[in-house]
Protein backbone atom coordinates (compact mmCIF):
# COMPACT_ATOMS: atom_id res chain seq x y z
CA UNK A 1 0.00 0.00 0.00
CA UNK A 2 1.19 3.50 -0.77
CA UNK A 3 1.80 5.33 2.50
CA UNK A 4 1.98 9.08 2.87
CA UNK A 5 4.44 10.93 5.07
CA UNK A 6 2.22 11.04 8.14
CA UNK A 7 4.31 13.81 9.66
CA UNK A 8 2.25 16.14 7.50
CA UNK A 9 -0.76 15.33 9.66
CA UNK A 10 1.08 16.89 12.62
CA UNK A 11 1.19 20.37 11.10
CA UNK A 12 -1.72 22.69 10.39
CA UNK A 13 -3.24 21.90 6.96
CA UNK A 14 -2.60 25.47 5.75
CA UNK A 15 0.51 27.62 6.01
CA UNK A 16 -0.15 30.71 8.19
CA UNK A 17 -0.03 33.28 5.39
CA UNK A 18 -2.15 31.08 3.11
CA UNK A 19 -4.80 30.90 5.88
CA UNK A 20 -4.76 34.68 6.21
CA UNK A 21 -5.00 35.09 2.42
CA UNK A 22 -8.13 32.83 2.44
CA UNK A 23 -9.77 34.94 5.15
CA UNK A 24 -8.95 38.17 3.34
CA UNK A 25 -10.25 36.78 0.03
CA UNK A 26 -13.52 35.73 1.74
CA UNK A 27 -13.91 39.21 3.26
CA UNK A 28 -13.23 40.87 -0.11
CA UNK A 29 -15.76 38.58 -1.84
CA UNK A 30 -18.40 39.50 0.75
CA UNK A 31 -17.55 43.23 0.50
CA UNK A 32 -16.37 43.89 -3.07
CA UNK A 33 -16.37 47.65 -2.43
CA UNK A 34 -13.96 47.41 0.53
CA UNK A 35 -10.54 48.97 -0.03
CA UNK A 36 -8.41 46.53 1.92
CA UNK A 37 -5.00 47.66 3.21
CA UNK A 38 -2.58 44.77 3.58
CA UNK A 39 -0.21 45.02 6.54
CA UNK A 40 -0.08 41.24 7.05
CA UNK A 41 2.55 39.22 5.20
CA UNK A 42 5.84 41.07 4.96
CA UNK A 43 5.69 41.65 1.23
CA UNK A 44 7.40 44.71 -0.22
CA UNK A 45 5.45 47.36 -2.13
CA UNK A 46 8.16 49.72 -3.43
CA UNK A 47 9.62 48.94 -6.87
CA UNK A 48 13.09 47.58 -7.46
CA UNK A 49 15.68 50.34 -7.31
CA UNK A 50 17.06 51.85 -10.56
CA UNK A 51 20.52 50.24 -10.20
CA UNK A 52 18.93 46.78 -10.00
CA UNK A 53 16.56 47.41 -12.89
CA UNK A 54 19.37 48.65 -15.12
CA UNK A 55 21.55 45.63 -14.30
CA UNK A 56 18.67 43.25 -14.99
CA UNK A 57 17.94 44.92 -18.35
CA UNK A 58 21.58 44.43 -19.34
CA UNK A 59 21.38 40.81 -18.20
CA UNK A 60 18.29 40.25 -20.35
CA UNK A 61 20.31 41.55 -23.32
CA UNK A 62 23.03 39.02 -22.47
CA UNK A 63 20.48 36.17 -22.36
CA UNK A 64 18.98 37.42 -25.64
CA UNK A 65 22.39 37.13 -27.28
CA UNK A 66 22.71 40.90 -27.64
CA UNK A 67 25.04 41.52 -24.71
CA UNK A 68 28.29 40.22 -23.30
CA UNK A 69 27.47 36.55 -23.84
CA UNK A 70 24.66 34.01 -23.54
CA UNK A 71 24.34 32.24 -20.17
CA UNK A 72 22.77 28.81 -19.78
CA UNK A 73 23.04 26.79 -16.58
CA UNK A 74 25.04 28.79 -14.07
CA UNK A 75 27.13 27.54 -11.17
CA UNK A 76 24.67 26.07 -8.60
CA UNK A 77 26.48 27.91 -5.78
CA UNK A 78 26.06 31.26 -7.52
CA UNK A 79 28.13 33.35 -9.94
CA UNK A 80 31.51 34.57 -8.67
CA UNK A 81 30.59 38.20 -9.44
CA UNK A 82 27.78 38.00 -6.85
CA UNK A 83 29.56 35.88 -4.24
CA UNK A 84 32.59 38.20 -4.35
CA UNK A 85 30.40 41.30 -3.94
CA UNK A 86 28.50 39.74 -1.02
CA UNK A 87 31.69 38.65 0.76
CA UNK A 88 33.22 42.10 0.39
CA UNK A 89 30.30 44.40 1.19
CA UNK A 90 28.23 42.36 3.66
CA UNK A 91 31.17 40.91 5.57
CA UNK A 92 34.78 41.92 4.83
CA UNK A 93 34.09 45.69 4.71
CA UNK A 94 32.51 45.27 8.16
CA UNK A 95 35.62 43.50 9.46
CA UNK A 96 34.01 40.03 9.35
CA UNK A 97 36.04 37.04 8.18
CA UNK A 98 33.79 35.40 5.56
CA UNK A 99 35.13 34.37 2.16
CA UNK A 100 33.30 34.24 -1.17
CA UNK A 101 33.52 30.43 -1.32
CA UNK A 102 31.63 30.22 1.99
CA UNK A 103 28.59 31.90 0.40
CA UNK A 104 26.01 29.85 -1.47
CA UNK A 105 23.48 31.84 -3.47
CA UNK A 106 19.92 30.53 -3.66
CA UNK A 107 16.38 31.46 -4.59
CA UNK A 108 15.63 32.82 -1.14
CA UNK A 109 16.11 32.46 2.58
CA UNK A 110 12.77 30.69 3.10
CA UNK A 111 13.91 27.74 0.95
CA UNK A 112 17.32 27.59 2.60
CA UNK A 113 15.87 27.80 6.15
CA UNK A 114 13.52 24.98 5.21
CA UNK A 115 16.04 22.79 3.39
CA UNK A 116 18.99 23.04 5.77
CA UNK A 117 17.47 20.48 8.17
CA UNK A 118 18.14 17.77 5.54
CA UNK A 119 21.81 17.83 6.61
CA UNK A 120 21.02 16.55 10.09
CA UNK A 121 20.03 13.19 11.55
CA UNK A 122 16.33 12.53 12.11
CA UNK A 123 16.80 12.51 15.87
CA UNK A 124 18.59 15.83 16.33
CA UNK A 125 16.81 18.06 18.79
CA UNK A 126 15.70 21.50 17.73
CA UNK A 127 14.96 24.68 19.69
CA UNK A 128 13.14 27.70 18.32
CA UNK A 129 11.80 30.93 19.76
CA UNK A 130 8.11 31.14 20.58
CA UNK A 131 6.62 33.04 18.71
CA UNK A 132 8.54 32.02 15.61
CA UNK A 133 8.64 32.18 11.80
CA UNK A 134 6.63 29.01 11.06
CA UNK A 135 9.03 27.65 8.43
CA UNK A 136 11.62 26.49 11.01
CA UNK A 137 9.05 24.42 12.87
CA UNK A 138 6.95 23.07 10.01
CA UNK A 139 9.94 21.86 7.96
CA UNK A 140 11.34 19.95 10.94
CA UNK A 141 7.97 18.42 11.79
CA UNK A 142 7.57 17.36 8.13
CA UNK A 143 10.91 15.54 8.55
CA UNK A 144 9.71 13.79 11.71
CA UNK A 145 11.25 16.05 14.36
CA UNK A 146 8.17 17.01 16.30
CA UNK A 147 9.64 17.21 19.81
CA UNK A 148 10.74 20.82 19.49
CA UNK A 149 11.90 22.90 22.44
CA UNK A 150 10.26 26.31 22.58
CA UNK A 151 12.19 29.26 23.96
CA UNK A 152 9.61 31.78 25.16
CA UNK A 153 10.18 35.26 23.71
CA UNK A 154 8.20 37.53 25.99
CA UNK A 155 8.18 41.10 27.20
CA UNK A 156 9.94 39.79 30.34
CA UNK A 157 13.08 38.87 28.34
CA UNK A 158 12.70 41.69 25.77
CA UNK A 159 11.83 38.93 23.28
CA UNK A 160 15.43 37.64 23.35
CA UNK A 161 15.71 34.32 25.23
CA UNK A 162 19.24 33.25 26.20
CA UNK A 163 20.76 29.78 26.53
CA UNK A 164 19.87 29.85 30.23
CA UNK A 165 16.27 29.28 29.03
CA UNK A 166 17.34 25.69 28.36
CA UNK A 167 17.87 25.10 32.07
CA UNK A 168 14.95 27.13 33.38
CA UNK A 169 12.94 25.10 35.85
CA UNK A 170 9.47 25.01 34.32
CA UNK A 171 8.51 21.62 35.76
CA UNK A 172 4.93 21.36 36.81
CA UNK A 173 5.21 17.82 38.22
CA UNK A 174 6.86 18.89 41.47
CA UNK A 175 10.25 17.41 40.42
CA UNK A 176 13.06 18.30 42.81
CA UNK A 177 16.80 18.91 42.47
CA UNK A 178 18.52 21.03 39.84
CA UNK A 179 16.65 21.06 36.52
CA UNK A 180 18.27 19.01 33.76
CA UNK A 181 19.27 21.07 30.72
CA UNK A 182 16.78 20.51 27.92
CA UNK A 183 18.50 18.37 25.30
CA UNK A 184 18.95 20.59 22.25
CA UNK A 185 21.41 20.20 19.36
CA UNK A 186 20.39 23.05 17.08
CA UNK A 187 18.88 26.44 17.88
CA UNK A 188 17.25 28.69 15.29
CA UNK A 189 17.73 32.39 16.03
CA UNK A 190 16.29 35.26 13.98
CA UNK A 191 17.36 38.87 14.66
CA UNK A 192 15.99 41.42 13.90
CA UNK A 193 13.23 39.07 14.86
CA UNK A 194 10.28 37.91 12.85
CA UNK A 195 7.63 38.31 14.20
CA UNK A 196 8.40 40.46 17.26
CA UNK A 197 10.64 43.07 15.61
CA UNK A 198 13.04 42.76 18.56
CA UNK A 199 16.80 43.02 18.08
CA UNK A 200 19.53 41.16 19.97
CA UNK A 201 22.67 42.83 21.29
CA UNK A 202 26.11 41.45 20.55
CA UNK A 203 26.43 40.29 24.17
CA UNK A 204 23.14 38.37 23.90
CA UNK A 205 24.21 36.64 20.68
CA UNK A 206 27.70 35.98 22.07
CA UNK A 207 26.10 33.95 24.90
CA UNK A 208 24.50 31.64 22.31
CA UNK A 209 27.77 31.32 20.39
CA UNK A 210 29.66 30.47 23.60
CA UNK A 211 26.99 27.91 24.52
CA UNK A 212 27.21 26.33 21.06
CA UNK A 213 30.99 26.15 21.04
CA UNK A 214 31.18 24.79 24.61
CA UNK A 215 28.66 22.03 23.91
CA UNK A 216 29.21 21.09 20.22
CA UNK A 217 25.89 22.66 19.19
CA UNK A 218 24.86 24.56 16.08
CA UNK A 219 23.15 27.93 15.56
CA UNK A 220 21.01 28.54 12.46
CA UNK A 221 20.91 32.34 12.29
CA UNK A 222 18.29 34.03 10.12
CA UNK A 223 19.45 37.57 9.33
CA UNK A 224 16.83 38.29 6.64
CA UNK A 225 16.01 41.68 8.21
CA UNK A 226 19.53 42.93 9.03
CA UNK A 227 19.30 45.81 6.52
CA UNK A 228 16.66 47.44 8.75
CA UNK A 229 19.09 47.88 11.65
CA UNK A 230 19.83 51.54 12.28
CA UNK A 231 20.85 51.44 15.96
CA UNK A 232 24.66 51.52 16.14
CA UNK A 233 26.22 48.45 17.76
CA UNK A 234 23.41 46.01 16.98
CA UNK A 235 25.01 43.09 15.11
CA UNK A 236 24.07 42.61 11.46
CA UNK A 237 25.61 39.13 11.39
CA UNK A 238 26.17 36.32 13.88
CA UNK A 239 29.79 36.32 12.67
CA UNK A 240 30.35 39.58 14.53
CA UNK A 241 30.54 37.33 17.59
CA UNK A 242 33.82 35.70 18.55
CA UNK A 243 33.91 32.02 17.57
CA UNK A 244 30.73 32.03 15.46
CA UNK A 245 32.56 30.70 12.39
CA UNK A 246 32.82 27.37 14.22
CA UNK A 247 29.17 26.98 15.19
CA UNK A 248 26.84 29.05 13.01
CA UNK A 249 25.20 29.05 9.60
CA UNK A 250 23.61 32.33 8.50
CA UNK A 251 20.72 32.98 6.10
CA UNK A 252 20.38 36.24 4.18
CA UNK A 253 17.72 37.46 1.79
CA UNK A 254 17.37 40.09 -0.92
CA UNK A 255 13.58 40.07 -0.42
CA UNK A 256 13.26 42.78 2.18
CA UNK A 257 16.70 44.30 1.59
CA UNK A 258 16.15 45.04 -2.09
CA UNK A 259 12.52 44.21 -2.92
CA UNK A 260 13.18 40.71 -4.33
CA UNK A 261 10.14 38.96 -2.78
CA UNK A 262 8.92 38.13 -6.29
CA UNK A 263 12.29 37.89 -8.06
CA UNK A 264 13.64 35.43 -5.46
CA UNK A 265 17.26 35.55 -4.33
CA UNK A 266 19.05 34.92 -1.07
CA UNK A 267 22.18 33.25 0.21
CA UNK A 268 23.44 31.03 2.98
CA UNK A 269 26.82 31.39 4.66
CA UNK A 270 28.42 28.10 5.68
CA UNK A 271 31.93 28.80 7.01
CA UNK A 272 34.56 26.12 6.31
CA UNK A 273 35.02 25.68 10.10
CA UNK A 274 31.41 24.78 10.94
CA UNK A 275 30.91 21.08 11.68
CA UNK A 276 28.44 18.49 12.95
CA UNK A 277 29.38 14.96 14.06
CA UNK A 278 28.97 11.43 12.70
CA UNK A 279 27.89 8.46 14.83
CA UNK A 280 31.52 7.77 15.76
CA UNK A 281 31.92 11.36 17.00
CA UNK A 282 34.06 12.51 14.06
CA UNK A 283 33.63 16.13 13.00
CA UNK A 284 32.00 16.46 9.56
CA UNK A 285 32.24 19.87 7.83
CA UNK A 286 28.81 21.13 6.77
CA UNK A 287 29.92 23.27 3.81
CA UNK A 288 30.61 20.29 1.49
CA UNK A 289 27.30 18.72 2.57
CA UNK A 290 25.28 21.88 1.83
CA UNK A 291 27.15 22.28 -1.47
CA UNK A 292 26.31 18.66 -2.36
CA UNK A 293 22.66 19.21 -1.44
CA UNK A 294 22.35 22.38 -3.50
CA UNK A 295 24.24 21.07 -6.53
CA UNK A 296 22.00 17.98 -6.54
CA UNK A 297 18.60 19.56 -5.95
CA UNK A 298 18.97 23.12 -7.21
CA UNK A 299 20.13 24.64 -10.49
CA UNK A 300 20.98 28.06 -9.19
CA UNK A 301 19.19 31.41 -9.20
CA UNK A 302 18.90 32.83 -12.72
CA UNK A 303 21.71 34.89 -14.22
CA UNK A 304 19.34 37.85 -14.60
CA UNK A 305 18.39 37.65 -10.92
CA UNK A 306 22.00 37.42 -9.79
CA UNK A 307 23.03 40.39 -11.94
CA UNK A 308 20.22 42.34 -10.24
CA UNK A 309 21.39 41.18 -6.80
CA UNK A 310 24.99 42.14 -7.57
CA UNK A 311 23.83 45.67 -8.44
CA UNK A 312 22.63 46.04 -4.83
CA UNK A 313 26.33 46.13 -3.89
CA UNK A 314 27.28 49.04 -6.17
CA UNK A 315 27.46 52.46 -4.48
CA UNK A 316 24.21 53.47 -6.27
CA UNK A 317 22.50 50.22 -5.29
CA UNK A 318 23.56 50.63 -1.66
CA UNK A 319 22.24 54.20 -1.48
CA UNK A 320 18.97 53.40 -3.29
CA UNK A 321 18.11 50.28 -1.26
CA UNK A 322 18.93 52.11 1.97
CA UNK A 323 16.56 54.93 0.98
CA UNK A 324 13.74 52.42 0.35
CA UNK A 325 14.30 50.75 3.71
CA UNK A 326 14.32 54.18 5.39
CA UNK A 327 10.94 54.78 3.75
CA UNK A 328 9.51 51.57 5.27
CA UNK A 329 11.08 52.41 8.64
CA UNK A 330 9.31 55.77 8.57
CA UNK A 331 6.03 53.93 7.90
CA UNK A 332 6.76 51.84 10.98
CA UNK A 333 7.60 54.89 13.05
CA UNK A 334 4.32 56.59 12.11
CA UNK A 335 2.25 53.52 12.95
CA UNK A 336 4.10 52.92 16.21
CA UNK A 337 3.55 56.54 17.27
CA UNK A 338 -0.18 56.23 16.55
CA UNK A 339 -0.54 52.91 18.39
CA UNK A 340 1.36 54.21 21.42
CA UNK A 341 -0.95 57.24 21.47
CA UNK A 342 -3.90 54.82 21.42
CA UNK A 343 -2.49 53.21 24.57
CA UNK A 344 -0.96 50.05 23.10
CA UNK A 345 2.41 48.57 24.00
CA UNK A 346 4.48 48.09 20.86
CA UNK A 347 7.83 46.36 20.22
CA UNK A 348 9.84 46.64 17.00
CA UNK A 349 9.36 49.18 14.26
CA UNK A 350 12.78 50.75 14.84
CA UNK A 351 15.34 48.28 13.47
CA UNK A 352 12.78 46.05 11.83
CA UNK A 353 9.83 46.24 9.42
CA UNK A 354 7.50 44.66 12.00
CA UNK A 355 5.51 46.09 14.90
CA UNK A 356 4.50 43.63 17.61
CA UNK A 357 1.45 45.01 19.33
CA UNK A 358 0.08 43.77 22.65
CA UNK A 359 -3.70 43.66 22.06
CA UNK A 360 -4.52 42.30 25.53
CA UNK A 361 -6.89 39.71 24.10
CA UNK A 362 -7.41 36.96 21.56
CA UNK A 363 -5.22 37.67 18.55
CA UNK A 364 -7.44 36.02 15.90
CA UNK A 365 -10.43 38.00 17.27
CA UNK A 366 -8.42 41.22 17.06
CA UNK A 367 -7.28 40.30 13.54
CA UNK A 368 -10.92 39.70 12.51
CA UNK A 369 -12.03 42.99 14.10
CA UNK A 370 -9.43 44.99 12.17
CA UNK A 371 -10.27 43.15 8.95
CA UNK A 372 -14.03 43.51 9.29
CA UNK A 373 -14.28 46.98 10.83
CA UNK A 374 -11.25 48.73 9.30
CA UNK A 375 -10.46 46.64 6.21
CA UNK A 376 -6.89 46.40 7.51
CA UNK A 377 -5.01 43.09 7.34
CA UNK A 378 -2.52 42.23 10.10
CA UNK A 379 -1.11 38.90 11.31
CA UNK A 380 -2.45 37.34 14.52
CA UNK A 381 0.33 36.55 16.97
CA UNK A 382 -1.10 33.10 17.74
CA UNK A 383 -0.21 32.12 14.17
CA UNK A 384 3.46 32.32 15.18
CA UNK A 385 3.11 30.13 18.30
CA UNK A 386 1.50 29.90 21.71
CA UNK A 387 3.52 32.77 23.18
CA UNK A 388 2.33 34.98 20.31
CA UNK A 389 -1.22 34.88 21.66
CA UNK A 390 -2.31 38.32 22.82
CA UNK A 391 -0.34 40.11 20.09
CA UNK A 392 -0.71 41.07 16.45
CA UNK A 393 2.09 41.75 13.98
CA UNK A 394 1.81 44.79 11.71
CA UNK A 395 4.09 45.08 8.69
CA UNK A 396 5.53 48.43 7.56
CA UNK A 397 5.56 47.41 3.91
CA UNK A 398 3.07 49.64 2.12
CA UNK A 399 2.69 53.02 0.44
CA UNK A 400 2.74 56.11 2.67
CA UNK A 401 -0.82 56.93 1.63
CA UNK A 402 -2.06 53.48 2.70
CA UNK A 403 -0.17 53.65 5.98
CA UNK A 404 -1.69 57.05 6.81
CA UNK A 405 -5.12 55.79 5.80
CA UNK A 406 -4.66 52.65 7.95
CA UNK A 407 -3.72 54.83 10.93
CA UNK A 408 -6.92 56.89 10.51
CA UNK A 409 -9.01 53.71 10.30
CA UNK A 410 -7.36 52.20 13.38
CA UNK A 411 -8.03 55.40 15.32
CA UNK A 412 -11.74 55.04 14.48
CA UNK A 413 -12.15 51.40 15.53
CA UNK A 414 -9.75 51.09 18.48
Ligand code: MLT
Nearest residue numbers: 040041042043110133194
Ligand atom coordinates in the same frame (compact mmCIF):
# COMPACT_ATOMS: atom_id res chain seq x y z
C1 MLT B 1 6.54 37.19 6.78
O1 MLT B 1 5.61 37.96 6.56
O2 MLT B 1 6.75 36.65 7.87
C2 MLT B 1 7.48 36.92 5.65
O3 MLT B 1 7.21 37.74 4.58
C3 MLT B 1 7.37 35.55 5.21
C4 MLT B 1 8.57 35.15 4.44
O4 MLT B 1 9.54 35.89 4.33
O5 MLT B 1 8.53 34.02 3.95
